Amino acid sequence: MSESSTHPPLLLVRGVSKSFPGVRALDNVELTLRRGEVHALMGENGAGKSTLIKVLTGVYPHDGGTIEFDGRAISPASPRDAERAGISTVYQEVNLVPTLSVAENLCVGRFPTRGGLIRWGAARRRAETALERVGLKLRVGRQLDEYSLAIQQMVAIARALDAEAKLLILDEPTSSLDESEVDRLLELMDSLRSGGLAILFVTHFMGQVYRISDRITVLRNGAFVAESMAKDLPRFDLIGQMVGKDPEALRAREAEVRALHQKKAGGGTLARVNGLGKQGSVAPVGFEIGEGQTVGLGGLLGSGRTETARLIFGIDKADAGSLEIDGKAHRPGSPREAMALGIAMTPDDRKVNGIIPNLSVRDNIVLALQSKRGIWRRISPKAQRDLAAKYIASLNIKTSNAETPVGTLSGGNQQKVLLARWLAVNPRLFILDEPTRGIDVGAKGEIEHLVADLAEQGMSLVFISSELEEVARVSQRVVVLCDREQVGELEGEAISEHAILEMIARAGEKEEEGETGWKPVPLGDEERNERDGDG
Amino acid sequence: MKLPFRLSIGRQHIPILATLAVLILVFAFGAIRHGDRNFASLYNIVSLFRGGAVIGIAAIGSTFIILSKGIDLSVGAVIALTTTIIAVLVSPQLGPGWHPAVVIPIALVIGTLFGTAQGCLIHFFELPPFLVTLAGMFLARGLAFSVHPQNIAIEHDAFHAMQSIGIPLGRSDVPLAVIVLLVFYAIAMFVSRYTNFGREVYTIGGDEPSARLMGVNIGRVKIGVYALGGLTAALAGVIATIDRGDGSPSEFVGYELDAIAAVVIGGTLLTGGVGFMIGTLLGVLILGLIRLIIDNEGTLSSWWTNISAGALLFGFILLQTVLVRLAKRSG
Structure with missing residues (x-):
């Protein structure tokens, strides 16, 4: 240098x-x-x-x-x-x-x-x-x-x-x-x-x-x-x-967010995940979600975070365990069933699974609510406009107006539209899969702040992020996953990025022989002669 | 991907292997069931190639086009246009009565220009290939009829001479159509594998935005494949004219679809970027074999050819979908 x-x-x-x-x-x-x-x-x-x-x-x-x-x-x-x-x-x-x-x-x-x-x-x-x-x-x-x-x-x-x-x-x-x-x-x-x-x-x-x-x-x-x-x-x-x-x-502001999140949730238990698992997806996991609590799923990419969320929301049907809500055991078989239980989820890849880029901000926001009500009970244009205006204001969505196609907004604002869509159905349990991926620092801060506000209002959240630091900041409970298996749980004061990483590292040591992480594929001699086409 | 044993066959080879397996199975079925009628005889095999020559040659262009993630619906109409133009130009009554040695190159140039024009529309105006070539189909068919509205029988010594060309093989002769078919497949396989153009076709078919960033000249390749499509359709028209001895503006309807079927049965993905030239030839042979078996059955109506081809096509599309899903899951 x-x-x-x-x-x-x-x-x-x-x-x-x-x-x-x-x-x-x-x-x-x-x-x-x-x-x-x-x-x-x-x-x-x-x-x-x-x-x-x-x-x-x-x-x-x-x-x-x-x-x-x-x-x-x-x-x-x-x-x-x-x-x-x-x-x-x-x-x-x-x-x-x-x-x-x-x-x-x-x-x-x-x-x-x-x-x-x-x-x-x-x-x-x-x-x-x-x-x-x-x-x-x-x-x-x-x-x-x-x-x-x-x-x-x-x-x-x-x-x-x-x-x-x-x-x-x-x-x-x-x-x-x-x-x-x-x-x-x-x-x-x-x-x-x-x-x-x-x-x-x-x-x-x-x-x-x-x-x-x-x-x-x-x-x-x-x-x-x-x-x-x-x-x-x-x-x-x-x-x-x-x-x-x-x-x-x-x-x-950061201190404020942290303080908000660390506030002990007063309510009882909303849901209990009882050994929910699926062959070939994720081994049975179990944890409690308190009312007004944010539960973080911590782990590396491919550790089973998204898979766990998909089981709770019924995108994949679990073949073991159950999801207990209000003391009753369920095993959601489709997002529709999960929605009926008051669960909502924003997917990890908003471009593929979430946002409909050519539709307006208003249409995108109304979508989940309309689908919950069924197609016969149409939401009136005025109610739609009010709904869109409410969330554009409360989530600070930067768009010229409610009729702008969502595809033209920045990543952070698209994410907010997606959040608004699910907030409109007023869920009891809201699963956020990578809500901050690929969006800028300012928008990240706003979304973290929003998560805190929602928890404050009594909503329970499951928060997934690749940035463990962020998971540690917003969660009151962190379920740590490694290699598609639950390897531990952290609560309250014990939560830190370091503690999560340590837990993952310890899990990795236990199965030193395991096929974890990155490995180059060895190049055998026979493959050197391999041909890769016709001719 | 972890396998208990080492396979040196990549994912891209699975569809072509399926094609090969189907070909062998269909052939074995025919040979066993109709063994008494010399199903597997050399004569039968040569006529199998001969029957597939026109579609086979046209399908070379279709393969390149589909590999580039495009489609060409104008093939059948361009073949008809070519046969009509040739028949008129060699005829002393209806046209100038030129020699085929002059007329055939003219026909090939017209076909190539037609394809080039389609390619230019698709590239420069970013129009969907489906619509451009659909318009091209109507245009070429209409042109064929405006050149001459009826079939024209060709009476020309050079054509008789070309019809009698044959390389002796066993007790049968390999006719010109089959020679042209095999020579052009050899060239096409070579081009697809050993030239920059060939690989760039696969590249833009696999992912066009990436191809652009990798420095591929998209326009040259795209216009190139449609020009090639026009050329092979015209060549197929030339072979058809020689084989049938006439020009026919109303024939060859649906040949573009047969060519697409052969390409897909040959293991080329309609989503572009994956496939092999040789697969298309195998696909043409499979379609020919099915027809041959059903002809031999005697009691079955010839529509069963279409029914079997439809079922087979369906099977291959399913296979492709499964493979694409698998790729997404593990990739």
Whole structure:
């Protein structure tokens, strides 16, 4: 680091602006990247991070300012152009082709050829070499979608590096990875940095930023706010820069949320999960949900959190145990039955399972209530409008009006619409599966606050999040899951991110031999000769 | 995915293996049931290929198009248009009476241009392939009738010569149609596997936005597959003209659907990106075998061919759905 900072910077972005009709997406932005550093680009949704990346990678042309890369001014006209200059990008969603083989995914667009014909042997060797750089050994003839998302993400990085990149842009690379996979990725970033690569790291995860970054640049509303050394920028100051508020005020708000959540719930037990389980999904789990209590499901990705929630809500039918509500045992066989019991759930992937993007905010909010009432008892247009107005105001949904299609809102606001939909049916038990995934810090805070308010009003909640810190903050009880099994429970004061992690780690030790976490698939000799197509 | 033993067969190979298994089963069934009528004779096998030649050649283009996640409904009409154009152009009474050596290349160019135009509409105006090629189907069929409204018998020495071409094989001859079929499948397999174009077809069929980010020239590939579709349909038309010895604006109705059926039975996913060229040829043979068996049954009406083909198609679509679901679950 200290050595490389004496060299001229690799990337100098000065005064870059970009306007779209009606919006100034980037306004006089600057960014400086040095060789051999990991540089975090932070900002809320809509701060201009994506636009800046798209300008750097040639997806959008910029209106003003200069981009100097490796000593000369550039203005890439296409992703291909940027790659040729030495800027490679890995996007949030894995941008590879799942139906092609691993080798092809690494080689499309740059197959080794002789006389215009693809040399498959060379392509496979090249793919293996590229994978070695990221520490992977795969059967490169296999179709990509036979591997996990984490491995696909690393293949995407291998592809980006294969283009002789000098600058690697990682756009939210960890949002679909679990903790051990994130560790792998951060390790990889560290070793690439030692190799002299500059990495621009865009993420919502603060913890990861502080673990890996050397410097942090913050954008807000399309404008440059500050560049700081990560070690000199306390977390609260960073958030303050991002949301444009005083760190003291933020600290106070966080304390308030924590205080709200730690308030002991006064009521009795609402529901008891009695050994609810399903073969091949999750081993029987058991815990109590008090009235006005928030129960967190803590665990790594794939630990059985979502599976447990799906059993409670009847999406999957349990084959063991029961759900006891008001002293009566049930085993919901469909979301409809669960809804009749007063249960609601927002799914983890709001784009796939929740939001209907082309329908208006109003339609999306009314949906669950209408379906509960049945199609014959229509909610009058006026009642619909009132309902929408109520939640737009109370949840602070940022939309121009109630008739705007939901698809045009930001992630955080889509999530709020989804919450409003279920709040409208006034559930007794509300399951929130990853309500804060992929939304910005400000919206996250609001949703956490909302969870606290709901609990205060006496609603019981089940809260699921990949960010264990968040689970620890909002829950009065945490059920810890590991490898699709309940491994413990924490209550009240005992809850902390550390305690959850410790519980998971202990569970992992017990079955040291188990197939947990991330493991490379060994490449046997026989697979080296394997062919991956006809011909 | 954990298996108790090591398989070097990837998921992408399952549909084509199913196709191969069906082909073997259907053939074995026919050979056993109709063994007394020399079902498995060389002559029968050659005529199987010959019967499938026109659809088989047209299905080459359909395979590329479906691999790219598109569809081509204009195939049958383009074949009809081609046969009519050839018949008129070689006829001294109805047309200029040119030599087939001039007329056939002209027909191929027209077919290719037709496909290219469809590809351009689909790419530049982002129109759905289904609608563009549906319009193309009506257009080509109408053009065929406007060129000449009735069947035209071709009387030309060069055509008689081409009809009698044959490579002796055992006691039968392999006719020109079969030679063209096999040569073009060999080329198509080669193109799909060993050229950048071929792999880029799979890439955009698998995931078009990703393909764009990977630097694939989407327009070139898309227009390319539809141009290829036009070319193979025209080539199928040329073969049909030679084989039948006439130009027929009203024939070849529904050939595009037979071609699609062959592609799907051949293990290519309608969702794009997965499949093999050779599978389509196997699919054509399976459809031909079913027809042959039902003809041999004697008592069954020929509609049973369609019923069996329908059932088979249904089975393959189910298989594909199951595979896609499995992929989602483990992926």
